[in-house]
Amino acid sequence: MLLDTFASSEAVVADLQPAEPVFCFLPAELRAAARRFVAFPGRVLYAVKCNPHPFVLETLYREGITDFDVASLDEIKLIGGLFEKSAGQFFNNPAKTRPAIRVGSEEHGIRFYTADCTEEVEKILDEACLDDDLIVAVRLATAAKDARYTLTTKFGAPPDEAVRIVQMIKARGIKAGVSFHVGSQCLNPKSFSTAISLSGKVMRKAGVPISVLNVGGGFPAPYPGDRLPDISAYFANVMQGRRDIDLPPSCMLLCEPGRSLVATAGRVIVQVVVRRDRAIFLNDGVFGTLQELVSPLERRPVRVIRPSGPVSDRLMEFKIFGPTCDSNDVLGAPFLLPADTREGDWIEVDMMGAYSLSMRTRFNGFHTDRIVAVAS
Structure with a gap:
């Protein structure tokens, strides 16, 4: 099966400017x-x-x-x-x-x-x-x-x-x-x-x-x-x-x-919808590809992608909520992100190849449909 292929996660963001989550395979x-x-x-x-x-x-x-x-x-x-x-x-x-x-x-x-x-x-x-x-x-x-x-x-x-x-x-x-x-x-x-x-x-x-x-x-x-x-x-x-x-x-x-x-062959690129103090709302969550992260023991590498400029070197923990109206749509462990993370930033969540696509739902009308490959 052929997928659109990009050189990097940055290239995915630059080319697609995605407002919905993008799942990336690493062949x-x-x-x-x-x-x-x-x-x-x-x-x-x-x-x-x-x-x-x-x-x-x-x-x-x-x-x-x-x-x-x-x-x-x-x-x-x-x-x-x-x-x-x-x-x-x-x-x-x-x-x-x-x-x-x-x-x-x-x-x-x-x-x-x-x-x-x-x-x-x-x-x-x-x-x-x-x-x-x-x-x-x-x-x-x-x-x-x-x-x-x-x-x-x-x-x-x-x-x-x-x-x-x-x-x-x-x-x-x-x-x-x-x-x-x-x-x-x-x-x-x-x-x-x-x-x-x-x-x-x-x-x-x-x-x-x-x-x-x-x-x-x-x-x-x-x-x-x-x-x-x-x-x-x-x-x-x-x-x-x-x-x-x-x-x-x-x-x-x-x-x-x-x-x-x-596990290491997949990642998700999500976007910040709202930042409320030290809480961040994403356009994907536990009813989508981030289902496994409902456990406080489950952590993944994360980083902010901001094409418009640099991000802060100071890191802080943020509580992460998904996009649905369900109060259970919250990750078990915080994300460690730049202190100036804001609405519109994209976040790469790595090591998401296992169970992410197979367990996603269409609850509340949210669903990840865009799937690409990343060469690096």
Whole structure:
């Protein structure tokens, strides 16, 4: 997919003079992130939900990430429409509708599903084509104390239950797998080796051949304030975990990164609508592309763009409100901006590639439609 391309954020402002938010992709960042995952010791699935824009999907595909973690029939159709049967699709949502399973199987050839209860397994067996290559992975609940967002409150079977589900799948003549997710924005690489160790115990206790181990997502983005080791430390823990449980070579190893692939590859250019003392109202907010910034723990690099002249060297914190009439439209953490920030200034909010486009709404009539690429 081709996008209008600009040399910099300043060029976007100079050429467009935008009164509405502009979302900017950084293709070089996206390509670099994809290449970092070449070192993962298995198969990499991009989590489509993180940013489903065709520009992202096509760029990652060209860089060799040709498998996708899909969670809905719409995502299945999106990948199928872009790549037909040349892309792998893995239906890893543990709670799927029957039509989505049926259409995914019959029309898109999906052969990999995830479940965390016997009811979901039965549903898959009812609706999917029962061929020899069908695989159902059991989502295992794991500790997520080192992740910014815990996912096991919603998904994941306790170890003993996971053992029973794995055995049930095998007894029904289907290939079985084990999967987990350590939580989004995981700050400790050892969380992966710990979760793999727990997976190994489930595999041994189940006593049946395991075709797939999916270590999920959770690989972090380098947001301000998060002290992170290099991504290679996460891969090293995955490899060590695999060795420790003596995972057989025949067992496919998967991961499903989202945030770590796209976070640094997107930014938003917004404009100051009103300054009221130390409060600033923007033309975008938590009902738009800034949804993730509702948490006080979420901070992003910001800077003012003012083509008409210089900005103050003195910085101060501003409370940031969005454009809607809802009092919840406020960011959790302040922006550190020049003291003379004023109406009409543009603000570049960096590292916004993850979940920004996928979670925006049209609430109150506000919506980001302008999407461009920035070369630098």
